Amino acid sequence: xxxxxxxxxxxxxxxxxxxxxxxxxxxxxxxxxxxxxxxxxxxxxxxxxxxxxxxxxxxxxxxxxxxxxxxxxxxxxxxxxxxxxxxxxxxxxxxxxxxxxxxxxxxxxxxxxxxxxxxxxxxxxxxxxxxxxxxxxxxxxxxxxxxxxxxxxxxxxxxxxxxxxxxxxxxxxxxxxxxxxxxxxxxxxxxxxxxxxxxxxxxxxxxxxxxxxxxxxxxxxxxxxxxxxxxxxxxxxxxxxxxxxxxxxxxxxxxxxxxxxxxxxxxxxxxxxxxxxxxxxxxxxxxxxxxxxxxxxxxxxxxxxxxxxxxxxxxxxxxxxxxx
Numbered sequence: 001x002x003x004x005x006x007x008x009x010x011x012x013x014x015x016x017x018x019x020x021x022x023x024x025x026x027x028x029x030x031x032x033x034x035x036x037x038x039x040x041x042x043x044x045x046x047x048x049x050x051x052x053x054x055x056x057x058x059x060x061x062x063x064x065x066x067x068x069x070x071x072x073x074x075x076x077x078x079x080x081x082x083x084x085x086x087x088x089x090x091x092x093x094x095x096x097x098x099x100x101x102x103x104x105x106x107x108x109x110x111x112x113x114x115x116x117x118x119x120x121x122x123x124x125x126x127x128x129x130x131x132x133x134x135x136x137x138x139x140x141x142x143x144x145x146x147x148x149x150x151x152x153x154x155x156x157x158x159x160x161x162x163x164x165x166x167x168x169x170x171x172x173x174x175x176x177x178x179x180x181x182x183x184x185x186x187x188x189x190x191x192x193x194x195x196x197x198x199x200x201x202x203x204x205x206x207x208x209x210x211x212x213x214x215x216x217x218x219x220x221x222x223x224x225x226x227x228x229x230x231x232x233x234x235x236x237x238x239x240x241x242x243x244x245x246x247x248x249x250x251x252x253x254x255x256x257x258x259x260x261x262x263x264x265x266x267x268x269x270x271x272x273x274x275x276x277x278x279x280x281x282x283x284x285x286x287x288x289x290x291x292x293x294x295x296x297x298x299x300x301x302x303x304x305x306x307x308x309x310x311x312x313x314x315x316x317x318x319x320x321x322x323x324x
Contacts, residue, residue, distance in 0.1 A: 006033065011043050021116040023069035044070060082118040085110055086125060093129045096186055099139045104130070136186055138208040145207055146181060148215060149190055153178045158195060158218040162211040171211045177220040180230035184240050191233065201284060204242045235265035236284045243285025248307060252277050254298035263291070
């Protein structure tokens with residue numbers, strides 16, 4: 001074995017242990033590898049230079065006097081803290097967005113980014129939720145599809161999809177221009193415009209229902225001024241039901257105005273009538289209808305008039321379900 005190979009092994013070994021939060025002692029390293037402390041010091045100097053050049057201040061190799069050794073110090077402003085890792089783990093589990101295998105793998109990688117002394121604590125905090133985690137019914141792996149479709153969005157490539165609608169046995173084939181990926185209430189969605197049709201609003205496809213997809217080499221263009229913005233679309237759509245943009249006005253007198261404003265990011269209070277609030281919001285599609293009806297007797301739709309009549313008809317149909 002030549003001299004260079006043991007040096008490479010020493011440096012890689014120290015670097016890996018530093019990444020895991022261990023303290024590196026020159027004396028112990030010299031004893032372990034059968035070299036003198038000056039050799040270990042040269043290894044550490046090279047490692048320090050590599051870390052400084054690669055991570056640009058996000059990490060640094062420093063000597064910690066209290067611990068009598070070298071540690072890898074991370075900038076908390078740039079790296080995830082243990083608290084943040086715990087919060088993200090909780091959000092992931094609550095989303096139920098991935099099959100158990102993908103969720104477990106992602107959580108393990110995420111928790112591994114925390115300090116080794118805290119990994120066990122984080123594991124214990126989320127252990128019960130992980131044990132009782134219930135994936136969605138489709139139970140399909142999604143990470144690769146989300147990544148590849150996101151790349152198609154970024155590179156503006158046309159995608160051919162075979163899509164199976166709810167209750168349908170055979171998938172339908174669509175050629176689409178993908179413009180965004182959105183997550184909402186358990187599911188990931190592909191937002192896309194149909195290739196052969198000119199609609200003012202996009203179509204929404206649940207990614208777990210895409211049976212097959214092919215990212216083609218065909219590129220599409222859209223006017224930058226009128227480009228699709230996922231964030232703006234997400235603020236205006238409810239239950240991921242596509243449709244034309246509509247401005248609605250409704251009166252609300254329920255227990256939490258804050259919950260209304262959080263649910264509808266475009267909503268604003270335009271008038272207060274005693275304990276009732278008049279609210280305006282911009283929304284896409286008819287998904288808003290289901291949400292408005294969920295507010296029971298604490299909400300009244302005012303405008304548009306035809307939408308108000310549609311709500312009234314739906315309530316009458318609902319009432320008919322209880323007249324037998």
